[in-house]
Amino acid sequence: MIDLDTATVTANIAFRNPRPDRLALTPDGSRLYVSRNGGGGLYGLSTVDTATNTITSNSEANRLIQDVAISTPPSADLGLTLTATPRPGLNGRIDYTLTAANGGPARVATATVKVTVPAGATSPDCQVEGTTATCSITNLDNGASTIRHLSVSVALLTLGTPHTVTATRTASSPTDTNPANDTASQTCTASTPLIINCP
Template identity: 70%
Template sequence: MTGGSLGEAPVPSGTTRIAGSPDGAFLYASKSFSPASTITVISTATNQDVGTITVGSGSHAAAVSPDGSRLYAVNRPDQTVSVVDTATRTVTATVPVGGTQPQEVTVSPDGREVYVTHNGGVTVIDAATNSTAVIPVTGAPATVAFAPDDTHAYVTNSASLGNPGLAVIDTATRTITGTVPLGGPTFALVVSPDGKRAYAARSLDKRLSDIDLDTLTVTDTIVFTGQRPQRLGLTPDARRLYVTRSSGGDGYSLSTIDTATNTIISNSDFNARIRDVAIGTPPTADLGLSLDAAPRPGVNGRIDYTVTATNNGPSSLTTATVTVDVPAGATSNGCQIDGTKATCTVTSLNPGASTTRQISVPVSALSLGTPYTVTATRTASTPTDTDAANDTAARTCTATTPLLINCD
């Protein structure tokens, strides 16, 4: 996609900001009111309003956790953040921010911490306990973007005078370890999926800075004419950068940038005001397999195999099929066996969770003294599995007699 509108979704009049769920299934549109604001939930499948969430006063920016389970909404006048359960669409906590004029909110890639910018610093919210700590940052911190491995957070600064540039925060020590001068106030910020580059919007002078995060230097500058850059969105493959632009009488547009050359390859004009970019990433779930073999010697000796399937995330597993090559005569209480193939089905597995299936092979089904290898293979799964390296597991056993069984 190089630009253009594929459709429109109605949002309430007065909507100030948009946030998207990581899987792209929902948009959350913030509408600022006092004493209470609302967030409209929009299904991207139907482009229809599917619910409303009431949050604090003057709701502004919002962000969704990587697993999509929580939404964090900044309430400017209240100087708080509303924590929303996206399943029930209710506020479960209201967290005070440790500074005035809270601006933007960003959730760390692992979902454990939430960074909120405000005058003179960044408040860090522990997502598990909602406890807070403040990292002092000179000026007017604007937007936070994280390194993919969570080791660093990068903070732009909108201060007009004495602007310190881009601040680099060590997330383990919560200290500033470096800065990148950017020549003036900066606002929106994105970091590439490999953590090597960042783009920072210098809205007032109509520029984007392309930053090398290894050397902490600006390597290129993209200059706009007319409308100012507002918000940024980078595709998961980092090939395209989307920039919302606006400026009074010049209207509103969406620019698409080829990041290989840093050239603008399209501009799409809009009649309505646009400000945010939300790019969803299709969910993935890496299902890893392991296989154990336990000899059971005896007059009716057998080998008990245990297939363990573990969801390594990042998303929940909906369903998966694991096939196991077995000799005729094998039995199982959790898999369907047809001749020499066992088919095992796995459903509804959360990230980090495991499930097991057992298969028993009688020694009488084996050729005595000949090694026999049983192999388990993931043959299908939803959502997409991104790592084929752990899709198979095998064990080799040799039965000399029903009383003597060895497994590697």
């Protein structure tokens, strides 16, 4: 093993025959995979624990190992934003627009976003049960976005009390590795059906 920062040998690892050939390091640096290719039909693959510089496994192969590579599982960053638009009037309401944007790199195959809403809220795009609206998303390409709409009547709110609606990504495939943008909220206060404030 060689420390690349100091260009010094830190450990010697004795591999079984045939000789070491190609190698690949896992992204976290914890495992080193080394192919062993030699004459006489001897081929194999060894796994090295880099913390202890020891070989943890050896496997044999019946043909030449052309290359060793670590595949990276696909991931897709689904980011949420939520806007609130007051609609004052005798039957005042607040309209919410939920935007889900795929920051990639892979396509979002499926995703579920749950939104906390007052009981009685409505949505043409999401399934509302009690105080939860469940919004489903499928086949969203890298760089694309999709919108869901929800509406809350002022009659459902306690006047003069701030009310917060929160959207949260609860599941998605493939893996979302960035939880920082998985939640979005808006807080509005209705003094009367004619006076609605959503800062």
